[in-house]
Amino acid sequence: MTLLNQIFDIYVDLNITLALTAIIWLSAKLVLARLGKRLAFNYQLAILNGLFAVMVLSPVAVAAYQQMQMAQVVPVAGTVNLTDYAVSQYLRGGIAIPAEDFQSILGLRSRLTESVLSFAPGAGMAVVLFLLAGFTYFGAKLAVSVVRLNRMLAACHTWRCAGRLHLLLSDRALVPFSARGLRRHYVVIPSDLLARSEDLKLVLKHELQHVRQGDVTWEIGLELLRPFFFWNPFFYLWKSEVERLRELACDQKVTDDANVDLRSYCMCLLRAAQAGLRKRQNLSAKDRVGNVAAVALIEVQNRLLRRSPAQKLRRRVEALLERDRLRPHWGFVCLAVLPMIAVVFLSALSIQKPADWTQDRLMLSTIINLERLETINTFGQRPLR
Numbered sequence: 001m002t003l004l005n006q007i008f009d010i011y012v013d014l015n016i017t018l019a020l021t022a023i024i025w026l027s028a029k030l031v032l033a034r035l036g037k038r039l040a041f042n043y044q045l046a047i048l049n050g051l052f053a054v055m056v057l058s059p060v061a062v063a064a065y066q067q068m069q070m071a072q073v074v075p076v077a078g079t080v081n082l083t084d085y086a087v088s089q090y091l092r093g094g095i096a097i098p099a100e101d102f103q104s105i106l107g108l109r110s111r112l113t114e115s116v117l118s119f120a121p122g123a124g125m126a127v128v129l130f131l132l133a134g135f136t137y138f139g140a141k142l143a144v145s146v147v148r149l150n151r152m153l154a155a156c157h158t159w160r161c162a163g164r165l166h167l168l169l170s171d172r173a174l175v176p177f178s179a180r181g182l183r184r185h186y187v188v189i190p191s192d193l194l195a196r197s198e199d200l201k202l203v204l205k206h207e208l209q210h211v212r213q214g215d216v217t218w219e220i221g222l223e224l225l226r227p228f229f230f231w232n233p234f235f236y237l238w239k240s241e242v243e244r245l246r247e248l249a250c251d252q253k254v255t256d257d258a259n260v261d262l263r264s265y266c267m268c269l270l271r272a273a274q275a276g277l278r279k280r281q282n283l284s285a286k287d288r289v290g291n292v293a294a295v296a297l298i299e300v301q302n303r304l305l306r307r308s309p310a311q312k313l314r315r316r317v318e319a320l321l322e323r324d325r326l327r328p329h330w331g332f333v334c335l336a337v338l339p340m341i342a343v344v345f346l347s348a349l350s351i352q353k354p355a356d357w358t359q360d361r362l363m364l365s366t367i368i369n370l371e372r373l374e375t376i377n378t379f380g381q382r383p384l385r
Contacts, residue, residue: 004117010059012113013351015232020347021055022234024340025241040325041249042213047337048242049218054341056225058348065349080346083354087364099367110353130231138227149179149294156188165211167204169194175276176203177296178210180220185211190275202260202268206297209250215295218242244312246295248319255320266317269298273313276300 025048032039054061083106089095090102115124156168164184169191176193179186187207193200210216222239229235255262277300298316299309354361 005113008113008117009353011228012109013059013062013348014055015229016351017055017058017344017348018229018232018238019234021051021344022238024343024347025051025238028340038322038325040327041245041252041319043327043333045213045242045245045249047333047340048238048245050337051340051344052238052242054344055348058345061345062348062352066352080350081352081354082350084358084360085350087358087360091360091363099364099371103364103368134230135227138230142223142227153179153186153188157191159189165208174279174300175272175297176207177294178207178216179294180211180216185216187211190279192275196271198264199268199271202254202265203272203297205254205257205260206250207295209253210246210295213246213250213253215246215250218246219295244315247298247312247316251316251320252325262320266320269313269316273298273300273309 086095086106090099095102112123112127114120115122116127117124119125119128152170152172153168155172156170158166159169160167166184166186168186168188170188171191173188173190176187176189179188187204189200189203193203219242222242226235226239251265254260255265276298280300299312
């Protein structure tokens with residue numbers, strides 16, 4: 001197997017594992033909802049980020065596991081593979097289709113991979129062009145957005161500095177937001193917010209909480225992966241969940257402070273949204289900056305096929321009024337998440353390409369040869385009269 005084949009297999013496996021991980025997360029949410037349990041938003045966000053990290057690192061974990069099998073550290077009998085399981089079920093009579101058709105189904109992925117990597121005319125070439133066009137478009141879009149964001153940061157005025165944290169003032173920012181570079185963290189505040197001292201305090205609490213949670217780093221990671229997962233609907237579902245939970249978790253943490261008045265915080269969000277919408281109407285499109293690699297206080301831009309900013313603001317205010325969410329010990333949460341991590345790992349392991357030759361696959365090949373031989377012998381017989 002060439003290096004290109006290995007890279008493409010890892011890419012396909014990651015997309016499948018992402019879909020399975022999203023299904024696992026949604027299933028866990030559904031179970032909690034059926035049980036009437038509502039977990040605090042910061043716990044949900046931590047679980048979501050942890051599962052995503054497990055998903056991204058799954059190829060490394062699978063490769064390590066396979067190396068341990070080769071070194072006989074892990075028994076080969078413990079192999080988990082969907083293809084091998086399907087072959088086993090076929091040999092036991094659990095699947096009733098012709099052996100040659102069954103083998104053709106098992107080899108579908110290999111044929112598609114070969115078609116794509118060989119730039120075969122038709123479907124193979126179409127897939128290659130589609131992936132290249134999508135990667136180029138979203139990669140260029142990311143680069144342009146980052147350049148625009150850097151220009152905006154360069155145009156800001158430095159207000160305060162504390163170590164690697166820089167507080168900046170901007171006349172162009174629609175709403176307050178957080179961003180980061182390789183070493184520095186930035187919190188950008190619209191300059192007109194200085195006239196509202198109470199709102200300024202709440203906004204700073206909110207944005208500094210984003211910095212503490214590492215939300216900007218996770219956002220950068222997701223945006224860097226978008227060109228690779230641009231065609232996968234589960235990526236957008238996952239990103240939407242992260243965006244929703246990080247704002248709710250941040251709101252929850254800020255309002256947990258006894259010195260923060262809940263009503264004042266909700267009104268602050270409303271005023272920030274109103275101010276952002278006014279600025280958005282006054283600024284031209286080229287003067288606006290997207291929230292790529294940044295985390296804003298509140299969204300004021302309409303996005304296609306997504307909930308409107310007004311709906312998101314309403315959901316955040318409603319969530320702030322829910323004060324009875326579960327906050328178990330982190331050790332208990334880690335124990336509860338271990339089965340989910342195990343399922344993600346087993347899912348990633350089960351979709352790997354099987355070994356070229358196993359005892360079951362040799363038996364399947366023998367059955368196919370016997371069926372072909374029987375067909376040849378049948379053609380050689382004289383028809384009965």
